[in-house]
Amino acid sequence: xxxxxxxxxxxxxxxxxxxxxxxxxxxxxxxxxxxxxxxxxxxxxxxxxxxxxxxxxxxxxxxxxxxxxxxxxxxxxxxxxxxxxxxxxxxxxxxxxxxxxxxxxxxxxxxxxxxxxxxxxxxxxxxxxxxxxxxxxxxxxxxxxxxxxxxxxxxxxxxxxxxxxxxxxxxxxxxxxxxxxxxxxxxxxxxxxxxxxxxxxxxxxxxxxxxxxxxxxxxxxxxxxxxxxxxxxxxxxxxxxxxxxxxxxxxxxxxxxxxxxxxxxxxxxxxxxxxxxxxxxxxxxxxxxxxxxxxxxxxxxxxxxxxxxxxxxxxxx
Amino acid sequence: xxxxxxxxxxxxxxxxxxxxxxxxxxxxxxxxxxxxxxxxxxxxxxxxxxxxxxxxxxxxxxxxxxxxxxxxxxxxxxxxxxxxxxxxxxxxxxxxxxxxxxxxxxxxxxxxxxxxxxxxxxxxxxxxxxxxxxxxxxxxxxxxxxxxxxxxxxxxxxxxxxxxxxxxxxxxxxxxxxxxxxxxxxxxxxxxxxxxxxxxxxxxxxxxxxxxxxxxxxxxxxxxxxxxxxxxxxxxxxxxxxxxxxxxxxxxxxxxxxxxxxxxxxxxxxxxxxxxxxxxxxxxxxxxxxxxxxxxxxxxxxxxxxxxxxxxxxxxxxxxxxxxxxxxxxxxxxxx
Numbered sequence: 001x002x003x004x005x006x007x008x009x010x011x012x013x014x015x016x017x018x019x020x021x022x023x024x025x026x027x028x029x030x031x032x033x034x035x036x037x038x039x040x041x042x043x044x045x046x047x048x049x050x051x052x053x054x055x056x057x058x059x060x061x062x063x064x065x066x067x068x069x070x071x072x073x074x075x076x077x078x079x080x081x082x083x084x085x086x087x088x089x090x091x092x093x094x095x096x097x098x099x100x101x102x103x104x105x106x107x108x109x110x111x112x113x114x115x116x117x118x119x120x121x122x123x124x125x126x127x128x129x130x131x132x133x134x135x136x137x138x139x140x141x142x143x144x145x146x147x148x149x150x151x152x153x154x155x156x157x158x159x160x161x162x163x164x165x166x167x168x169x170x171x172x173x174x175x176x177x178x179x180x181x182x183x184x185x186x187x188x189x190x191x192x193x194x195x196x197x198x199x200x201x202x203x204x205x206x207x208x209x210x211x212x213x214x215x216x217x218x219x220x221x222x223x224x225x226x227x228x229x230x231x232x233x234x235x236x237x238x239x240x241x242x243x244x245x246x247x248x249x250x251x252x253x254x255x256x257x258x259x260x261x262x263x264x265x266x267x268x269x270x271x272x273x274x275x276x277x278x279x280x281x282x283x284x285x286x287x288x289x290x291x292x293x294x295x296x297x298x299x300x301x302x303x304x305x306x307x308x309x310x311x312x313x314x315x316x317x
Numbered sequence: 318x319x320x321x322x323x324x325x326x327x328x329x330x331x332x333x334x335x336x337x338x339x340x341x342x343x344x345x346x347x348x349x350x351x352x353x354x355x356x357x358x359x360x361x362x363x364x365x366x367x368x369x370x371x372x373x374x375x376x377x378x379x380x381x382x383x384x385x386x387x388x389x390x391x392x393x394x395x396x397x398x399x400x401x402x403x404x405x406x407x408x409x410x411x412x413x414x415x416x417x418x419x420x421x422x423x424x425x426x427x428x429x430x431x432x433x434x435x436x437x438x439x440x441x442x443x444x445x446x447x448x449x450x451x452x453x454x455x456x457x458x459x460x461x462x463x464x465x466x467x468x469x470x471x472x473x474x475x476x477x478x479x480x481x482x483x484x485x486x487x488x489x490x491x492x493x494x495x496x497x498x499x500x501x502x503x504x505x506x507x508x509x510x511x512x513x514x515x516x517x518x519x520x521x522x523x524x525x526x527x528x529x530x531x532x533x534x535x536x537x538x539x540x541x542x543x544x545x546x547x548x549x550x551x552x553x554x555x556x557x558x559x560x561x562x563x564x565x566x567x568x569x570x571x572x573x574x575x576x577x578x579x580x581x582x583x584x585x586x587x588x589x590x591x592x593x594x595x596x597x598x599x600x601x602x603x604x605x606x607x608x609x610x611x612x613x614x615x616x617x618x619x620x621x622x623x624x625x626x627x628x629x630x631x632x633x634x635x636x637x638x639x640x641x642x643x644x645x646x647x648x649x650x651x652x653x
Contacts, residue, residue, distance in 0.1 A: 038507070051633050059631040063507030070625035078630065164619030166550060215553050218609060219616050226613060233606060237599065266595035273599040280606045284613050291617020 002079055004071030005047075005089030006037040012046045015091050016057070022095035028102060033058045034089075035075045038065035068151075072173075073165040076157075085154045092120070093152040094190040101154035101187060110159045110182030113145050113174055114152035120193035133209060140217050141175035145186065148172065152189050156182075171209065172216050179220050226284025234277035241270035325384075327351060327358040327430065328409030332399035333417040334365050338520070340417070341374040347415055348383055350423040354430060359384040362417075363403040366393035396477075397491035404486045412486045416477040419520035429480035429513050437508035438485055440471075440500050441478035443517040455527075459535060463501070466543040471500050471512065478515065481508075488626065494534070498542045505546055507626050552611025556604045564601020570594040 003019075005012060016032070023030045036044050036059060044061060051057040060074050072086060083105045087093045093114065104112040119127055130149055138144045148171050155177075163177050174184060218229065244267025251260050329347060333340060344360055351358040362375055362385060372389060379385045386406050390399065400414060411430060421441055432439035446453065456475070464470050474497055485508050495502060504510045548555035571594040577583040 048631060051631055055633055057632070061628045061631065063626050063628040066507075066625040073623075074625055074627055164616060166615065166619045211551075211554055211557065214557075215551075215612050219612065226610075229609075230606060233602065237602065240595070262589065262591040265592045269592070269595045269599055273602060276603055277606055280603075280610055284610055287610065287614050288617055291614070 002033045002035065002072065002075030002084055002086045003089050004035045004037055004068055004075060004086075005039065005043055006065060006068075006071075007039045007041050007043060008089045009039075009042040009046055011089060011091045012043055013050065015089060015095075016047075016050050018091070019095045019098075020054075022098055026099055026102070028083075031056045031058060031079065031081060033060060033075045033079045035059075035071040035078075036061045037067070037071045038062045069165055069170040072170045076160055076165065079157070082157050083154060084157050084160055086151055087153075088151045090194055092192050092194060093150070094192065097152060097187070097189045098154075101152070104185050104187060105154050105156060107185075108183060109185040110156045111174055111177055112154040112185045112187055113147070114150040114189040115145075115147040115186050116150050116191040117188045118191065120191050136210075137172070137175065137213060140213055141172070141178065141220065143175045143178045143184070145174050145184070148174070150189065169212070169216070172212065175216055176220060226288055227278070227281035230277050230281025230284060234274045234281075237270045237277065238274045241267050241274060243267075244270065324357055325359050325408045326356040327354065327411045327413060328361055328404075328407035329358065329413040329415050329426075330361045330363065330400055330403035330407060331415045331417050332363045332365050332396050332403065333368060333371060334393065334396060334399070337368070337371070337417040338419050339374075340371045341378055343417070343419065344375065344378055344383065344385060346423040347426070350426045351413075353424070354427055357384075359386055359407070359409065361386045361388060361403045361407050363399040364389040365396065365399040366390065395493065395496075397493060397496040400496055401491055407483075407486075410483050411480060412483055413480045414477060419518040420476065421478045421521070422516040422518050425515035426478065426480070428515060429478060432511055432513045433480055433482065435509070436511040438479060438481040438500065438503045438510040439513045440473075440510065441476040441515040442473040442512040443476050443521070444473075444514045445517070447517055447519070447521070459539075462539055463542070466539055467501060467546050469501055469504055473512070474498065474500060476515075494538050494541075495545075497538060501542055501546065507628070550615065552615065553605075553608040556608030556611065560601045560604030560606075560608060562601070563597050563604065567594050567597025567599075567601055571598060 003015070008015070012034075016034075019032055034047050034057060036047065044059070047057070047059050051059055058078065060078050062071070062074070075086070076084060083102055085098055085101060087095070087098075097114070101112045101114075119130075130147075134146060134148050137148050138146075151170075153173070155173075159177060159182050160173070163173065163179075165173070169176060178184075221229075244263050248260055248264040248267060251257050251263075329351060331344070331347070340362065344362065347360060348358075351360075360383070364372060364387065367389075372387060375385055375387050379387070388402055388406055390402060394402075403414075404412065411433065413426065413430065415426070421443060425441070429439045429441060456473075460472050460474065463474070477496070479499060481503070485503055485506070488506055489499070489502055491499070491502070500510050500512075544555065570590070574591055574594060
């Protein structure tokens with residue numbers, strides 16, 4: 001159970017008791033990792049008070065605010081359970097849903113993603129952009145998840161621990177994780193309106209999300225084949241170069257006219273660019289070979305849970 | 318002697334470079350100032366390059382009972398490396414870095430150390446500042462540019478007198494010219510950094526002249542820091558933005574040229590416009606490709622380069638009978 005919190009002083013106590021209430025009757029033993037993302041209010045003090053009476057609560061404290069992805073990564077690293085569940089610290093998710101998530105993992109799924117079917121947020125400023133963003137993300141990454149923004153998710157620990165989490169990746173964890181070919185399931189969750197505190201999101205993140213999406217798309221589809229990707233990138237320049245060269249040849253040889261310097265020159269430039277791009281691809285291969293993201297690791301990870309029943313809710317792979 | 322070494326609390330690291338004062342006198346000064354704090358201290362003098370006469374005078378001082386550790390590097394590696402090398406030998410729980418020449422009045426060191434009560438790093442801010450009007454303007458320009466780029470407000474990064482907790486030095490990684498941006502980097506690591514006004518030493522005067530090269534270096538330094546601070550984790554945002562801008566302009570121009578040539582029969586020969594546009598397009602593409610390469614490097618090494626710092630993990634001892642994953646009782650265990 002991983003909960004990143006940032007300036008949620010009013011929410012933390014009710015949140016914690018809700019989690020305990022939801023998890024205690026279940027047959028699994030649990031721990032709660034609270035990641036304090038450099039809160040500037042009394043969040044930490046409240047949390048320490050809670051921890052004093054409950055050894056199942058771990059608090060990972062950041063020195064400053066690093067953002068949600070970093071908080072998730074720290075939580076994942078610190079957590080020791082077999083099933084990791086992440087949720088927001090703002091009480092908009094209902095801890096009572098956790099039970100179903102864990103049950104799904106038990107069924108053999110590697111990742112279970114929440115879907116806030118009826119969201120309790122402002123329609124125009126939150127729900128419409130989110131709907132569009134989710135549609136784009138699903139189209140681009142090929143992982144059809146209806147609600148990427150829902151932070152209530154459950155993971156098999158071995159899978160999530162193998163996925164690199166950095167920058168602002170937390171929104172795309174299922175997409176990145178699709179590299180490993182996990183069994184994905186989606187669960188409807190209850191969603192509550194915010195009771196205390198203010199939302200920390202705004203519309204301004206759209207541009208960042210789009211660029212990140214581009215990165216993730218390239219990363220997941222081409223990490224293991226950088227040369228191919230760069231060659232694709234180089235194709236248009238190669239085409240331009242060929243066009244320019246053939247025009248030059250045509251002008252000089254067939255029409256016997258003057259040598260068309262600008263056209264030939266740009267042909268050379270594009271040809272040079274093609275070579276440079278392909279060399280970048282070669283460097284990319286080198287980088288990948290030296291890096292620590294290995295497809296066979298992923299293969300091993302997901303192969304472990306063979307025997308999962310195929311279900312109508314199973315999404316891909 | 319060994320007993321005394323074991324309980325050293327303050328380590329002062331003094332890198333000695335080309336610009337250095339009479340080290341024996343300076344060390345005596347520093348020693349006296351540190352002794353006033355009433356805590357056991359040591360001076361770690363790092364000779365960044367070959368300075369046999371300095372080494373000889375220091376050894377003499379050492380024999381006289383002054384707690385000096387001499388670290389002699391084989392060649393001049395630069396101040397960043399010198400600081401790191403000095404830190405390897407430092408044993409104190411507080412680390413003070415001091416310039417190898419007169420920069421601040423040495424009795425002001427205590428101010429820096431005392432400022433650590435609430436902060437993790439205290440850096441000196443020489444005030445009132447001697448020097449010409451021109452120097453002040455130049456300095457102001459440098460710091461303003463830095464603030465504009467990184468959003469961090471510092472006003473005297475040239476002052477190398479700093480005091481910090483040991484942890485800062487353990488976590489920070491300095492290389493090249495980055496010692497200049499110590500405060501910026503420390504802040505990025507999440508440490509609390511404060512500037513403390515200290516009196517400038519009357520002998521703090523730079524005799525040389527700044528050449529054009531030095532200005533160029535400073536400008537590049539700022540760019541480096543900008544890149545390190547803002548974009549190391551997102552190279553595509555940095556390169557991709559520039560690349561898309563240039564490539565976009567190139568594409569538009571190219572389109573215009575094609576339309577003009579085919580549609581209106583304007584001749585291309587005699588005009589270098591086509592060359593320019595193709596260069597732009599190509600440049601944009603390549604910058605974009607470089608950004609992608611950067612992303613690839615980060616993605617495949619994400620587990621080595623961690624972009625967050627954990628200050629402490631808090632968990633209290635299990636007193637009831639249901640510890641789920643109770644490690645040993647840890648209260649304020651540090652992890653990085």
